[in-house]
Amino acid sequence: MADMLNVTPRALRFYEDKGLIHPQRINGQRSYGLRERARMDNILRGKRLGFSLDDIRTVLDIYDGKVLSREELLRRKNGFEQLIEDLKTQRDDIDIVTENLSSLCARIDAFANDPARDAATFMNAQAYDAVLRRYLDDELFDEPAVSAARI
Amino acid sequence: MADMLNVTPRALRFYEDKGLIHPQRINGQRSYGLRERARMDNILRGKRLGFSLDDIRTVLDIYDGKVLSREELLRRKNGFEQLIEDLKTQRDDIDIVTENLSSLCARIDAFANDPARDAATFMNAQAYDAVLRRYLDDELFDEPAVSAARI
DNA sequence: CCTTACGTTTACGTTAACGTCAACTGATAT
DNA sequence: ATATCAGTTGACGTTAACGTAAACGTAAGG
Numbered sequence: 001m002a003d004m005l006n007v008t009p010r011a012l013r014f015y016e017d018k019g020l021i022h023p024q025r026i027n028g029q030r031s032y033g034l035r036e037r038a039r040m041d042n043i044l045r046g047k048r049l050g051f052s053l054d055d056i057r058t059v060l061d062i063y064d065g066k067v068l069s070r071e072e073l074l075r076r077k078n079g080f081e082q083l084i085e086d087l088k089t090q091r092d093d094i095d096i097v098t099e100n101l102s103s104l105c106a107r108i109d110a111f112a113n114d115p116a117r118d119a120a121t122f123m124n125a126q127a128y129d130a131v132l133r134r135y136l137d138d139e140l141f142d143e144p145a146v147s148a149a150r151i
Numbered sequence: 152m153a154d155m156l157n158v159t160p161r162a163l164r165f166y167e168d169k170g171l172i173h174p175q176r177i178n179g180q181r182s183y184g185l186r187e188r189a190r191m192d193n194i195l196r197g198k199r200l201g202f203s204l205d206d207i208r209t210v211l212d213i214y215d216g217k218v219l220s221r222e223e224l225l226r227r228k229n230g231f232e233q234l235i236e237d238l239k240t241q242r243d244d245i246d247i248v249t250e251n252l253s254s255l256c257a258r259i260d261a262f263a264n265d266p267a268r269d270a271a272t273f274m275n276a277q278a279y280d281a282v283l284r285r286y287l288d289d290e291l292f293d294e295p296a297v298s299a300a301r302i
Numbered sequence: 303c304c305t306t307a308c309g310t311t312t313a314c315g316t317t318a319a320c321g322t323c324a325a326c327t328g329a330t331a332t
Numbered sequence: 333a334t335a336t337c338a339g340t341t342g343a344c345g346t347t348a349a350c351g352t353a354a355a356c357g358t359a360a361g362g
Contacts (some may be wrong), residue, residue, distance in 0.1 A: 003159075008350080008351080010349095010350065010351065010352085011310085011349080011350065013310090013311095014349070014350060020351095026290070027358095028309075028310070028357085028358085029308095029309065029310085031311085032309090042251070045244050045247060045248060047242065048240075048241060048244050049154065049201070049244055049245060049248060050199070050200070050201040052348070053348080053349075054348090054351090059252075059255070062255065070262075070263050071260065073259050073263060074259065076259075077255075077256050077260070078256060079257045080252045080256050081221075081256060083250055083252060084249055084253065084256075087200055087245050087249050089199075089247065090199060090200065090245060091242060091245055093196050093199050093200055094200060094238050094241060094242055094245075095240065096196060097196060097197065097200060098235055098238050099233055100193070101231045102235065104210070104213065104214075104231065105228050105231050105232060105235075108213070108224050108225065108227075108228045109228070111224065112219075112221050112224060112225055130175060143246070158308080159320080159321080160339085161319095161320065161321065161322085162319080162320065162321095163342085165319070165320060169319095177342070178328080178329095179328075179339080180338090180339065180340085181339085181340090203318070203319090204318080205318090206318075221358095262312095
């Protein structure tokens with residue numbers, strides 16, 4: 001199971017201690033079945049998105065029927081709705097970072113293939129141009145506009 | 152600046168120690184300008200996506216012209232291209248988690264508004280149904296199919 | 303029967319990303 | 333001149349998510 005999901009046995013035990021999974025025991029030995037696999041998939045997905053194990057448990061607790069107070073359920077629902085909002089901005093973040101990385105890769109390629117490779121011309125220019133222009137347009141700052149020329 | 156970005160001054164100093172930002176000094180005092188603001192935006196965006204500060208520095212180092220070896224540039228480019236791939240799956244993760252959370256919220260609402268609120272009927276049923284069905288369809292397992300009935 | 307190998311528990315170690323506290327240093331207001 | 337107050341520099345503390353090592357049980361193979 002550990003290899004299957006590319007996590008260490010230690011991590012599985014850690015999740016068990018935290019109450020995130022509850023593998024069966026067959027004379028002492030842990031046995032992971034379909035259900036634990038499904039849970040682990042959800043746990044890892046949450047982790048990849050930056051959620052803490054405690055965050056994840058606030059969800060799993062509900063799935064496990066460990067939270068039955070209407071009060072508490074609604075409280076957590078509010079949290080989830082906030083999370084959904086955050087995930088939206090996270091999608092936007094992904095798009096922005098993807099674009100930044102792509103254009104950086106392109107510039108690296110251009111430089112690497114430049115027959116007359118000149119280190120000076122690689123980086124002096126419009127590195128942050130796009131970013132900066134956004135800020136200048138939005139006029140976000142009152143600060144004494146520091147020399148935007150030489151970045 | 153700290154308040155503006157909703158980070159603590161300590162964090163700003165930490166990023167400076169790590170070499171991620173280089174605020175001007177005006178007789179000892181740190182002065183954050185347009186450039187540092189742009190860098191912070193990128194840093195925080197990276198953080199929101201789960202990147203470590205060291206990850207982020209591998210990008211900023213290049214923008215700062217601190218990496219000029221063609222060898223090293225191409226090595227990092229490979230890393231970035233891998234990151235771009237990861238970001239794609241992260242988008243998919245976001246969609247899945249968003250859907251899961253949404254349907255969970257809906258079920259909480261249904262339960263909370265149920266006039267004859269019955270805790271037993273809330274959670275016993277098809278909690279993982281969708282997830283499980285995917286796995287059963289994909290036939291991912293050789294393991295002795297543990298009782299998929301009682302989740 | 304012995305050992306080799308694997309799994310378990312307990313407990314301490316580790317890393318990243320800051321928090322917090324103490325001691326100090328100009329700049330400013332009174 | 334003194335008090336105050338924000339800002340600076342170490343230095344140590346903290347939390348999450350594991351890693352790692354020690355000590356032990358047990359099932360299989362020769």
